[in-house]
Amino acid sequence: MEDRVSISITDGVADVRLVRADKMNALDMAMFDALVAAATRLKSEKGVRAVVLSGEGKAFCAGLDMGRFQTMGSGQGTGRKEDLAVRSHGIANQPQYAVWGWRELPVPVIAAVHGVAFGGGFQLALGADMRFLAPDARMSIMEIKWGLVPDMAGTPILASLVRDDILRDLCYTGRIFSAQEAMSYGLATRICDDPRAVALEVAREIANKSPDAIRAAKRLLNRLSVDPAPALLAESIEQKALIGSANQIEAVKANLDKRAPKFAEA
Numbered sequence: 001m002e003d004r005v006s007i008s009i010t011d012g013v014a015d016v017r018l019v020r021a022d023k024m025n026a027l028d029m030a031m032f033d034a035l036v037a038a039a040t041r042l043k044s045e046k047g048v049r050a051v052v053l054s055g056e057g058k059a060f061c062a063g064l065d066m067g068r069f070q071t072m073g074s075g076q077g078t079g080r081k082e083d084l085a086v087r088s089h090g091i092a093n094q095p096q097y098a099v100w101g102w103r104e105l106p107v108p109v110i111a112a113v114h115g116v117a118f119g120g121g122f123q124l125a126l127g128a129d130m131r132f133l134a135p136d137a138r139m140s141i142m143e144i145k146w147g148l149v150p151d152m153a154g155t156p157i158l159a160s161l162v163r164d165d166i167l168r169d170l171c172y173t174g175r176i177f178s179a180q181e182a183m184s185y186g187l188a189t190r191i192c193d194d195p196r197a198v199a200l201e202v203a204r205e206i207a208n209k210s211p212d213a214i215r216a217a218k219r220l221l222n223r224l225s226v227d228p229a230p231a232l233l234a235e236s237i238e239q240k241a242l243i244g245s246a247n248q249i250e251a252v253k254a255n256l257d258k259r260a261p262k263f264a265e266a
Contacts, residue, residue, distance in 0.1 A: 004034035012207035021057025039101025061121025102127035147251030
């Protein structure tokens with residue numbers, strides 16, 4: 001896990017860092033495994049009262065590793081061996097739990113986002129209770145670019161944050177949006193010149209509150225959302241049907257070749 005995610009705990013605050021800076025913290029299988037392992041560890045770590053999730057280098061997380069898109073372009077799927085519809089981690093599959101695991105933590109999680117948070121990287125930020133963004137941060141629900149849908153627990157979380165028509169705009173177009181737009185859409189909590197520093201400061205403030213009350217508050221707030229289980233399963237079923245299909249492979253090839261796609265009619 002150490003070459004993908006680092007964890008340091010000081011005075012009740014867990015500082016979780018994605019450390020694949022040379023790849024803009026892109027999501028390969030090792031990163032998925034490390035994120036799941038980190039969330040699983042912190043779920044039962046005694047003394048943790050708040051978590052800050054951030055990325056080293058130029059970006060929070062650039063999304064799915066390009067090597068996996070190359071595999072898709074060759075018609076070999078994503079390199080995942082598991083059946084996405086199988087619930088391997090409670091109500092989620094393994095890639096979903098890389099995001100949903102942070103929602104299941106009994107303590108607040110703050111994502112400090114700088115650079116880019118694209119596709120799966122954006123969904124990772126959604127797994128946090130709060131998102132603190134750098135003024136020049138850029139985000140996208142980018143899955144449509146590759147002929148896919150968001151399938152890392154993003155849809156049930158987004159449905160509770162964003163107006164329906166805006167969510168459809170972002171999902172259908174995959175357009176990149178700014179921190180300022182994210183704030184207006186309800187996707188950002190704060191815009192900060194140094195989001196990680198501010199997130200750590202707020203986490204320390206939370207850590208000084210009664211841990212019983214904080215955990216009770218998170219349980220109550222988590223219950224305000226609709227049942228996520230059907231949405232998570234629906235994500236997986238839709239994605240499973242798309243991966244490796246002719247039009248999905250064409251979407252990947254067209255992007256890699258920097259040409260207009262030639263899709264078959266649905």
